[in-house]
Amino acid sequence: MSADQNYTPPNDMPPGPIYPMLAGQKALVTGASKGLGQAMAIGFAEAGADVLVNYRGDRAGAEDTVQMIEKLGRKAVAFEADVASEEQTQAMFRCMIETFGRMDICVSNAAVQMNAPVDEMTLEQWQRVIDVNLTGTFLCAREAIRQFKKQGVDRSISYSMGKLILISSVHDIIPWEGHANYAAAKGGMMLFMKSLAQEVAHLRIRVNSIAPGAIRTPMNVEKITSPEIYQQQLLNLIPCKRIGEPEDVSRLAVWLASDQADYIHGSTIYPDGGMLLYPGFIGAG
Numbered sequence: 001m002s003a004d005q006n007y008t009p010p011n012d013m014p015p016g017p018i019y020p021m022l023a024g025q026k027a028l029v030t031g032a033s034k035g036l037g038q039a040m041a042i043g044f045a046e047a048g049a050d051v052l053v054n055y056r057g058d059r060a061g062a063e064d065t066v067q068m069i070e071k072l073g074r075k076a077v078a079f080e081a082d083v084a085s086e087e088q089t090q091a092m093f094r095c096m097i098e099t100f101g102r103m104d105i106c107v108s109n110a111a112v113q114m115n116a117p118v119d120e121m122t123l124e125q126w127q128r129v130i131d132v133n134l135t136g137t138f139l140c141a142r143e144a145i146r147q148f149k150k151q152g153v154d155r156s157i158s159y160s161m162g163k164l165i166l167i168s169s170v171h172d173i174i175p176w177e178g179h180a181n182y183a184a185a186k187g188g189m190m191l192f193m194k195s196l197a198q199e200v201a202h203l204r205i206r207v208n209s210i211a212p213g214a215i216r217t218p219m220n221v222e223k224i225t226s227p228e229i230y231q232q233q234l235l236n237l238i239p240c241k242r243i244g245e246p247e248d249v250s251r252l253a254v255w256l257a258s259d260q261a262d263y264i265h266g267s268t269i270y271p272d273g274g275m276l277l278y279p280g281f282i283g284a285g
């Protein structure tokens with residue numbers, strides 16, 4: 001094949017940042033009654049989006065999230081659904097469309113931890129973690145892709161047909177004894193995410209993961225309320241020497257959902273303070 005010196009590939013990238021970065025967009029966030037889900041739901045609202053706040057059990061937490069979003073002048077609705085249930089997940093997506101008319105951003109964040117050494121792990125502990133963390137991600141992703149395809153691309157809203165963000169963990173790479181069910185689910189999420197990203201990139205549907213390290217959330221209560229655990233154990237694993245804040249993740253989620261990340265497909269981004277940098281080698285290699 002000969003090169004045509006006069007040929008230049010067309011440029012189809014979005015313009016630079018227009019604030020608020022998610023104006024007019026509609027987002028669904030699972031597990032948004034607390035922790036990272038709550039922070040991302042609020043971050044999206046600050047960036048101009050309306051949000052469906054999914055929760056399971058913690059109604060008061062979900063209502064707090066809704067109120068904080070409404071204070072920002074955005075719309076929010078709370079919806080209870082167990083993402084491990086196909087029926088409940090589909091009902092949640094119907095509520096999304098009935099309430100907001102469309103969906104631009106879907107964040108699969110809901111997750112559980114049920115820790116045990118493998119030889120003591122019950123089938124229920126194994127199954128529930130896989131059901132929520134991995135199968136729940138599949139069920140949300142499937143409904144999201146179906147909805148994005150139905151909508152098509154609307155350039156007045158976004159250059160993407162839709163954005164799907166999976167909240168994974170550094171444990172999609174780092175092995176975690178005592179948490180094999182959790183690490184298996186997160187490792188599975190990684191290749192699910194990449195396979196799906198490959199499947200739908202041509203439609204300009206962007207599928208990516210955020211895989212945080214240790215963040216100040218209710219899941220990490222023990223690590224932040226015990227000075228011994230925090231200073232003598234946790235900080236040894238974090239080269240930048242501080243625990244992550246939910247905003248470290250929500251700021252990234254806002255950017256990843258925005259057109260500023262238009263060329264990011266199938267990536268995993270690790271807000272982890274350097275946890276993946278083999279901290280055991282610091283001063284010991």
Ligand code: BGC
Nearest residue numbers: 169170171213214215219220
């Ligand atoms: C877990 C946290 C843990 C972090 C780093 C996350 O996936 O949810 O409990 O602190 O990984 O180990």
